[in-house]
Amino acid sequence: MADTEEWPLESGSYILRRLVDNVALNATGDNRNVSITCVEMWNSNLYIGTSAGEILHYVQTPLHPADPSSEDIFILAVRLNPPVNEQGATGIQQILLLPNANKACILSNSSLSFYTLPELSPAFPQLEPWRCGWVGGIDLEADESGQYEAVIMVGLRNRITLVKVAEQPMRVRDIEFRSCLSAARRGNFACVADARTYTLLDVGRQQKIPLFSISSVDDQSIENTGTTASSDEPRLRPLIESPNSNVFLLVMGTTPPEPGVGVLVDLDGEITCGTIEFASYPDSIVVDGQDLDVASTQIADGMPKEVCVLATVRRQVGESPTKDVQIQHFDIDTGEGSPKKEWLGISSQTHGVTDVLGLRQIVASVKVSLPEITDRLAMSPIQFLSSSTTESNNLSIIKRQREEREFINNLCKIDARITVWVGDEVFWILRNPMILRLDAHLRLAQSTSMDTNAIRTLINDIRGINPQTEFDFFTLTYIRQKAAILLFMDLILCTASGMLATTHDINATERALAESEVDPRVILAFLPLRDEIVCSQNGVWVQAGLKGLLDQLLAQNDISKMPTDPDGCYDHNILRLVYRILLFWRQKRGHPSITDSSYIFRTVDSTLLHILLLCDSNTACGPAAAGSMRAELNSLVDAGVEDVDRAIVLLEQFERLYTLSRLYLSQKQPAKVLQTWQRIICGEGDSRREFIDGEQQFRIYLSKLRNRQLVEEYGTWLAKRNPALGVQVFVDDNSRTKFLQADTLELLRNRAPGAIRKYLEHLVFRKKQPQHTNELISFYLDTVLAELGSSESSQATIISTYKSYRALRPPKSTYLQFIANTATSSDEWQTCRNSLLQLLDATQDAVYSYDVTTVLQRIMPFKSHLIPEMIILYGRQGRHEEAIRLLTHSLGDFEMAASYCLSCGRSIFGETVDEIDFRVLPAAKEQGKLLNMLLEEFLRIEDISDRIELTSELLERFGRRFDILHVLSLLPSSWLIGNYSSFFISALRRHVRHRNETSIVKALSDAEHIIVNVNFIEMVEARGPIME
Structure with missing residues (x-):
C-alpha cells in the first residue's frame, strides 16, 4: 500500500492517469519527428495512430496474471501500415471503431480502409482504399444492441455518403455537401461543417440550414458550402459535439490564440441557453456526462444533470506558453449562470506542452482500477496486541489482505472514456471519484493546523448523500470515518495542551463519530483506555486509508503524556464523549451488520465500566442516587457485560466488591455472590461503602x-x-x-x-418444644460454669452485684431488673446467665419442664455465686424455707421474697406483689405458712432498723394472714408496740369482728334449732298416735 503522504492532492473534478507511456512511435526508436495523431480503445485493445502513417496495436494484460488486482500493462502486438492512395504528411487521421459490425475504419493520408476487430486484419481485401477527407457521423440516438451493422458518414470531396458497414460496405445515400470536415448525427438530424461554416442537415430530406461561420473574421461570402478555402492562413478547425438529443455544441472564434466560444444550437437551428467561453480556440473538445454511466460521480458532485466540456486550449503559465485541458461545468438544460471552470493541469504533469496535445472520447467506456482507491478502501489490520503473531496468523493476514484488495479492485472501478495524449504518452482523463476528491479536502484541512471548520463543513455537505452503489457506500464510510477521527484527534490535542474544548466542538465530534460508526476500538487507540481494546491476533480491520492515518497520528502523539484527571479537561473533552459513543454502540448489540461484534462489544462493555469507575471514584460514599454515575454503573453491571473476566479485574482493581457482587448476580453465580459479600463483611474492598446492612x-x-x-x-x-x-x-x-x-x-x-x-432458644421459646429445654439449660450452664470456674474476676463481678443490690434502700427493683439495668458487659456468659434465670424461673407447665435435681447438682459448687439460680431451684423442689432465707439474707430482694410467698414459689423473679393475679393464687393456708417463714427470716436480719422496718411493713401488708398470738410470741418484748400498732389494731378488729360474727351465727343457729323443733312437734301432732 502506498503511503498516504505519496498520494497527490486531487480535489478537482477530473484526474489524469497514465494509460501507456514510452510509445514506440517509430520502429527505429527515434520519436523526434513522429507524434500521436489519434487514439482508440476497445475490449482491452489499444489503437494508436501516428503521424508516420502507422497504427500501433497494443493488447492489455495484467502485470501478474496470478494476481487480478495487479496493475495492467500494454504489450505492442502489431505495427500496421494502412494502404494509401498517395503519400502525405498527415499520417493516420482517424480511427473509427464499429464494435457492432466488428469493423474498424482507418483514415490515413485521406485514404479510408476497413479492418476487422480486434486484430486489424483487412475486412474487404478486394476493396481499394477510398479517397475522402473525413469519416464518422455514427448515429448517437441509435439503439445498437443486437445489431451487427453500423451506418457511418463518409466525407468525400463533393458529397457526404452514408455507408452501412456489415459483411460488406453498402452505400445508403448521398448528400450534397462539399469537403465535410466534421459532423455529429442524431437520428435524421446532423450538424456538419466544412472549412468555413456550420450547417444543420436533415439527413432524410436532405435539407440544409446554414448556421454561422467558424471564424468571425472570415468576411468572405460563402456561396457554396462545399467550396474549400484557398487561403494559406491557418484556419480554425470546426468542432461539433452533441451533449444531448436536443442540441449541438458548436465552437466559433477568430484566430487560434484568441478565445473561442461554444454555442448551443437546437434542431431548428436556433441558438439556445448560454455560451461557453474557452481560453483560446480549442484544438479539440469532448462533452462528458451525457452517455457515460457516472452514477457515483454524479452523487459526489451533487449535480446529476451537469455535463462537462473539456477542451485542449492554450494557456500561459508564468512566462511560458503551454497547452492544457480546460474543464467547464455546464447545465445543458438551463444554461443559467457562468460555467464553473478549472484546469486539468496536464502541463504540470508532463513538464509543459508546447506542441501536440490530443483529446478524444473513445467509442465505449472502459472500467479502470485506481490503486489509490484500493489503497484507501481495502481492509487492512491494525495490531493492538503486543504479543507477536504466529506464522499461521501472518499467512492468514496476508491472504485476507490480498482478498480484500482484489475485492475492492474489482468493485471500485471507474468509467473511463476520455483520452489525452502528449509526446509518447497516453493518459486517461477520469471523473475524479468522490473518495479522492473528498479525501483531498480532508488532507488539505489537516495539512498544517487542523481546520475543524472545513472538516465539519465537508461532513455537512455529504450528510444528505445516500449511496447508490457499494462503491459509494465504501467511499462515504471512509470519508465520514476519517473526518470523525480528525475531529476526535483535535479534541485529543486540546486535552493534551490542557485546554477545554467548546460544547459545539464536542457535540459535532460526537455526532460525526456516531454517524460514521467508527470502530470504538479505533477511538480508544488514542486514549489511556486502549488497554481495554479486545481483538483477535489478526488485529482490528479498518480501511487501509484509515490505517495509514491512524499509524501517522499514533506516531505523532505520545498517549502516555495524556492527562487522565477525571475531574479536568480529560473528563470534559474526552471521557464523557467516549462514554456516550460507547453507549451508542452498546445499543447496536445484536445487529447482524456489525463485523467482529464479539470483540467490539467486549471492548465497549469493558471501557464503559472503566470510565464509570473512573468518574465515580471521587464521589460520596453510600448507595447510588437516581441518575448518578453510580446508578449508571449498577445498571451496566446488572444488564450483564460481554467480557466478564475483564470486568472482574477492573472491579477488583477499583475495590468495588459490591458492584462485583452485582455482576455475579447478573451472571447467576450465587456462590460468587456469597463469596464476594463475605469478603465485604470481613472488611475487604467496598471503597464506596454501598453494602448497607x-x-x-x-x-x-x-x-x-x-x-x-x-x-x-x-x-x-x-x-x-x-x-x-x-x-x-x-x-x-x-x-x-x-x-x-x-x-x-x-x-x-x-x-x-x-x-x-440461639437455635435452641428458638426451639424452646418460639416453637414451644420441651424436649430441648434440658439441652438449652445445659448449654447455659456449660457457658456460665466454665466462665466462673476459669475467671475469678467473673466471680468477683457477681459478688459485687449482690453487695450493690443489698446496699440499696427499699423500695427497690427486683434483682433481675437490677442486673439488667446495670449491666455493662456484653460477654456471652452473662447473656447466657440471664437467659438461664429466665428459663429456670418460667412457669411450671410441661413446655418448660426440666431436670431440677441435675441442674442443682451442677451449680452446687458455685452456690454462693449463683444465688438466684439456687432460689429458683429450691422453689421448684419445695424447699421454700431455704429459698426464702436466700432471698432475704443472701440476696436482700425483700419484694421478691413476699412475691415468692404469695405465689408459693411458682414464680420467683417473674412478678412483683403488685403484678400477681390473686385469682389464681394457692390456698391462703399455704401462703400463711410461707409468710410466717418470711417473718421469722425478717426477725433474723442483722441490722435492727431494717429488721424492725421490714417486719412492721410485712405485718402491715399481710397482717390478716398472720395469727396474732403467734406473732406476739415471735416479736421481742423489747420492741415498742407502736411499731406494730397497725398490725395489732387490724388484728384486734378482725378478732372482734370474728367474735361478733360468731355470736350472730350462734344466735341464728339457736333460732334455726327452735324452728326445726316446732316443725317436728306440729308434724307429730298432725299425724296422731299409732297403735302397734
Whole structure:
C-alpha cells in the first residue's frame, strides 16, 4: 500500500492517469519527428495512430496474471501500415471503431480502409482504399444492441455518403455537401461543417440550414458550402459535439490564440441557453456526462444533470506558453449562470506542452482500477496486541489482505472514456471519484493546523448523500470515518495542551463519530483506555486509508503524556464523549451488520465500566442516587457485560466488591455472590461503602437459594459470625431450602457451635418444644460454669452485684431488673446467665419442664455465686424455707421474697406483689405458712432498723394472714408496740369482728334449732298416735 503522504492532492473534478507511456512511435526508436495523431480503445485493445502513417496495436494484460488486482500493462502486438492512395504528411487521421459490425475504419493520408476487430486484419481485401477527407457521423440516438451493422458518414470531396458497414460496405445515400470536415448525427438530424461554416442537415430530406461561420473574421461570402478555402492562413478547425438529443455544441472564434466560444444550437437551428467561453480556440473538445454511466460521480458532485466540456486550449503559465485541458461545468438544460471552470493541469504533469496535445472520447467506456482507491478502501489490520503473531496468523493476514484488495479492485472501478495524449504518452482523463476528491479536502484541512471548520463543513455537505452503489457506500464510510477521527484527534490535542474544548466542538465530534460508526476500538487507540481494546491476533480491520492515518497520528502523539484527571479537561473533552459513543454502540448489540461484534462489544462493555469507575471514584460514599454515575454503573453491571473476566479485574482493581457482587448476580453465580459479600463483611474492598446492612442482605439472599450446599456453607458461616442472624437462615419458614431440626443441630455443632444457643432458644421459646429445654439449660450452664470456674474476676463481678443490690434502700427493683439495668458487659456468659434465670424461673407447665435435681447438682459448687439460680431451684423442689432465707439474707430482694410467698414459689423473679393475679393464687393456708417463714427470716436480719422496718411493713401488708398470738410470741418484748400498732389494731378488729360474727351465727343457729323443733312437734301432732 502506498503511503498516504505519496498520494497527490486531487480535489478537482477530473484526474489524469497514465494509460501507456514510452510509445514506440517509430520502429527505429527515434520519436523526434513522429507524434500521436489519434487514439482508440476497445475490449482491452489499444489503437494508436501516428503521424508516420502507422497504427500501433497494443493488447492489455495484467502485470501478474496470478494476481487480478495487479496493475495492467500494454504489450505492442502489431505495427500496421494502412494502404494509401498517395503519400502525405498527415499520417493516420482517424480511427473509427464499429464494435457492432466488428469493423474498424482507418483514415490515413485521406485514404479510408476497413479492418476487422480486434486484430486489424483487412475486412474487404478486394476493396481499394477510398479517397475522402473525413469519416464518422455514427448515429448517437441509435439503439445498437443486437445489431451487427453500423451506418457511418463518409466525407468525400463533393458529397457526404452514408455507408452501412456489415459483411460488406453498402452505400445508403448521398448528400450534397462539399469537403465535410466534421459532423455529429442524431437520428435524421446532423450538424456538419466544412472549412468555413456550420450547417444543420436533415439527413432524410436532405435539407440544409446554414448556421454561422467558424471564424468571425472570415468576411468572405460563402456561396457554396462545399467550396474549400484557398487561403494559406491557418484556419480554425470546426468542432461539433452533441451533449444531448436536443442540441449541438458548436465552437466559433477568430484566430487560434484568441478565445473561442461554444454555442448551443437546437434542431431548428436556433441558438439556445448560454455560451461557453474557452481560453483560446480549442484544438479539440469532448462533452462528458451525457452517455457515460457516472452514477457515483454524479452523487459526489451533487449535480446529476451537469455535463462537462473539456477542451485542449492554450494557456500561459508564468512566462511560458503551454497547452492544457480546460474543464467547464455546464447545465445543458438551463444554461443559467457562468460555467464553473478549472484546469486539468496536464502541463504540470508532463513538464509543459508546447506542441501536440490530443483529446478524444473513445467509442465505449472502459472500467479502470485506481490503486489509490484500493489503497484507501481495502481492509487492512491494525495490531493492538503486543504479543507477536504466529506464522499461521501472518499467512492468514496476508491472504485476507490480498482478498480484500482484489475485492475492492474489482468493485471500485471507474468509467473511463476520455483520452489525452502528449509526446509518447497516453493518459486517461477520469471523473475524479468522490473518495479522492473528498479525501483531498480532508488532507488539505489537516495539512498544517487542523481546520475543524472545513472538516465539519465537508461532513455537512455529504450528510444528505445516500449511496447508490457499494462503491459509494465504501467511499462515504471512509470519508465520514476519517473526518470523525480528525475531529476526535483535535479534541485529543486540546486535552493534551490542557485546554477545554467548546460544547459545539464536542457535540459535532460526537455526532460525526456516531454517524460514521467508527470502530470504538479505533477511538480508544488514542486514549489511556486502549488497554481495554479486545481483538483477535489478526488485529482490528479498518480501511487501509484509515490505517495509514491512524499509524501517522499514533506516531505523532505520545498517549502516555495524556492527562487522565477525571475531574479536568480529560473528563470534559474526552471521557464523557467516549462514554456516550460507547453507549451508542452498546445499543447496536445484536445487529447482524456489525463485523467482529464479539470483540467490539467486549471492548465497549469493558471501557464503559472503566470510565464509570473512573468518574465515580471521587464521589460520596453510600448507595447510588437516581441518575448518578453510580446508578449508571449498577445498571451496566446488572444488564450483564460481554467480557466478564475483564470486568472482574477492573472491579477488583477499583475495590468495588459490591458492584462485583452485582455482576455475579447478573451472571447467576450465587456462590460468587456469597463469596464476594463475605469478603465485604470481613472488611475487604467496598471503597464506596454501598453494602448497607450487609449481614441482613446476606441472610435474605440465602433464604432465596435452593442450593443446599451453599446455604449450609454460608449459613453456618453467618451463624458463626452473627449467631442470632445466622440461625434465621435455618428457621425461616419462607426459605426455599428447608432443614430438619436434627440436621440443623448437627450442622451447627460441627461448624458454628456458638450459634447452638440461639437455635435452641428458638426451639424452646418460639416453637414451644420441651424436649430441648434440658439441652438449652445445659448449654447455659456449660457457658456460665466454665466462665466462673476459669475467671475469678467473673466471680468477683457477681459478688459485687449482690453487695450493690443489698446496699440499696427499699423500695427497690427486683434483682433481675437490677442486673439488667446495670449491666455493662456484653460477654456471652452473662447473656447466657440471664437467659438461664429466665428459663429456670418460667412457669411450671410441661413446655418448660426440666431436670431440677441435675441442674442443682451442677451449680452446687458455685452456690454462693449463683444465688438466684439456687432460689429458683429450691422453689421448684419445695424447699421454700431455704429459698426464702436466700432471698432475704443472701440476696436482700425483700419484694421478691413476699412475691415468692404469695405465689408459693411458682414464680420467683417473674412478678412483683403488685403484678400477681390473686385469682389464681394457692390456698391462703399455704401462703400463711410461707409468710410466717418470711417473718421469722425478717426477725433474723442483722441490722435492727431494717429488721424492725421490714417486719412492721410485712405485718402491715399481710397482717390478716398472720395469727396474732403467734406473732406476739415471735416479736421481742423489747420492741415498742407502736411499731406494730397497725398490725395489732387490724388484728384486734378482725378478732372482734370474728367474735361478733360468731355470736350472730350462734344466735341464728339457736333460732334455726327452735324452728326445726316446732316443725317436728306440729308434724307429730298432725299425724296422731299409732297403735302397734
